[in-house]
Amino acid sequence: MSMHYFANPARFTRLAGRIQPLAGCLAAILLIVGLYLALVQAPADYQQGETVRIMFVHVPSAWMALFCYSFLAVASAVALIWKHPLADLAAKASAPIGAGFTFLALVTGSLWGKPMWGTWWVWDARLTSVLILLFLYLGYMALWQAIEDSQKAAKAAAVLALVGAVNVPIIKFSVDWWNTLHQPASVLRMDGPAIHPSMLWPLLIMALAFKAYFVTLLLARMRMELNLRRIRALRLAERSS
Amino acid sequence: MESVTEFMSMGGYGGYVWPAFGIVLFVMALLWVASMRGWRNSEKILATLRNSRREREDVAE
Amino acid sequence: MTRKRRRLxxxxxxxxxxxxxxALVLMAFEENIVFFYSPTELARKMEQQPIPPNRRLRIGGLVEEGSLGREKDGVTITFRVTDTVEVINVRFRGFLPDLFREGQGIVAEGSVAADGKFVATEVLAKHDExxxxxxxxxALKEAGQWQGDHE
Known part of the structure; x- marks a missing residue:
């Protein structure tokens, strides 16, 4: 099974050492290009004018918020079921990144909602479920900190992650299942994107930039977690010798 | 020069657009620095621990 | 069965x-999750049980073309909200969002007055995707291919 190929921490570290700088460079380049397209090149919207530029950071943030949680939930399931040695580290490493993007999705959403909708916040299904997502991330991170025994913490966190996973489809389909102020999906929908190419391309490039950024930070954080694990083991061994 | 002020104004919505981009870049930079620092620190501590362990083993011989 | 399979x-x-x-919880709380009623949904609700006059609720739909008007006090505006099937008459006094105009989607919060009109305390714009x-x-409008919210 290919997943177990990466179970060897040394192999993972070698690979991560090579991919991380590449992903970092890619993220920086895509971000610069994306920002130029978003702020300068992309046209104003026929309806929303220049505020539409907020979409180029709001939507990729929201996509990352959901993507990171899905990654975290899958890694947690792999940790619980297959007991892959790196899976719970991957989940733990991705949480702060996902939390950050969720926070950004909410804040940029507010900054977009005030001029366009006329309000900073409403308790509709979409906004409320994304706020819940933020709490799930924070609760997940808190659980890791709160439990002394790292193996017990991993298990408890994994369970929380899976319980919260139910929120992901709720967020995605909230705009379809219930009447909401937030509009339906513009890109990932049955009839294809409802965004003109001149705006779709900046959006996709920003989304790719955010993904490359995620990979970079994920690898750095996973390597950090691996090191911390080794440090704990070494210190424990010293104490007992 | 007019086009620069127009660019800053963003059709009158500059007060929303620029803070949005600003906070995104700020948070992403913060997370980046914190993650890289955390990782590099852990590498340092691990190397120190391994070195001191090796030294002790050398002395013990 | 292996332990791994059992865990799975x-x-x-x-x-x-x-x-x-x-899913069951969400279905039970549907009423509280829905952010607004369309004119048709509101009509259906009013048929089932009359709405008490101070009950706050939200309606949503499109501002009917040609329905925008101003009352004699010069400040209160009136318009109709439609979902192309049913219509609600709305009266509102306050700030309108930038996007507000005829044909635009809106969500209004308020209550149903004795005369059947909806007295709004807040009007938000709801734009499409x-x-x-x-x-x-x-170009689309000129070619007669316009499928959007408004003219």
Whole structure:
């Protein structure tokens, strides 16, 4: 099974050492290009004018918020079921990144909602479920900190992650299942994107930039977690010798 | 020069657009620095621990 | 069965049960989750049970073309909200969002007055999910292919 190929921490570290700088460079380049397209090149919207530029950071943030949680939930399931040695580290490493993007999705959403909708916040299904997502991330991170025994913490966190996973489809389909102020999906929908190419391309490039950024930070954080694990083991061994 | 002020104004919505981009870049930079620092620190501590362990083993011989 | 397989079944079973529980809870709280009623939904609700006069609720729909008007006090505006099937008369005094105009989607919060009109305390704009440059929108309108919110 290919997943177990990466179970060897040394192999993972070698690979991560090579991919991380590449992903970092890619993220920086895509971000610069994306920002130029978003702020300068992309046209104003026929309806929303220049505020539409907020979409180029709001939507990729929201996509990352959901993507990171899905990654975290899958890694947690792999940790619980297959007991892959790196899976719970991957989940733990991705949480702060996902939390950050969720926070950004909410804040940029507010900054977009005030001029366009006329309000900073409403308790509709979409906004409320994304706020819940933020709490799930924070609760997940808190659980890791709160439990002394790292193996017990991993298990408890994994369970929380899976319980919260139910929120992901709720967020995605909230705009379809219930009447909401937030509009339906513009890109990932049955009839294809409802965004003109001149705006779709900046959006996709920003989304790719955010993904490359995620990979970079994920690898750095996973390597950090691996090191911390080794440090704990070494210190424990010293104490007992 | 007019086009620069127009660019800053963003059709009158500059007060929303620029803070949005600003906070995104700020948070992403913060997370980046914190993650890289955390990782590099852990590498340092691990190397120190391994070195001191090796030294002790050398002395013990 | 291997321990791994048993863990797989336990986790999957747990997820299924929890998802079902979540679905049931969401269905039970539907009334509170819905952010607004369309004119048709409101009409249906009023048929089932008359709405008490101070009950706050939200309605949503399109501002009917040609329905925008101003009352004699010069400040209160009136318009009709439609979902192309039913219509609600709305009276509002306050700030309107930038996007407000005839044909635009809106959500209004308020209550149903004795005369059947909806007295709004807040009006928000609800825009659709299409994005395009102005020139493209103009071209579509000229070609008679416009499928968007407003003229």
């Amino acid at each position: 079944y336990i986790v999957s079973g747990f997820m299924l049960i929890f998802a079902t529980a979540a 299409t994005y395009m440059p102005k020139e493209v929108a103009e």
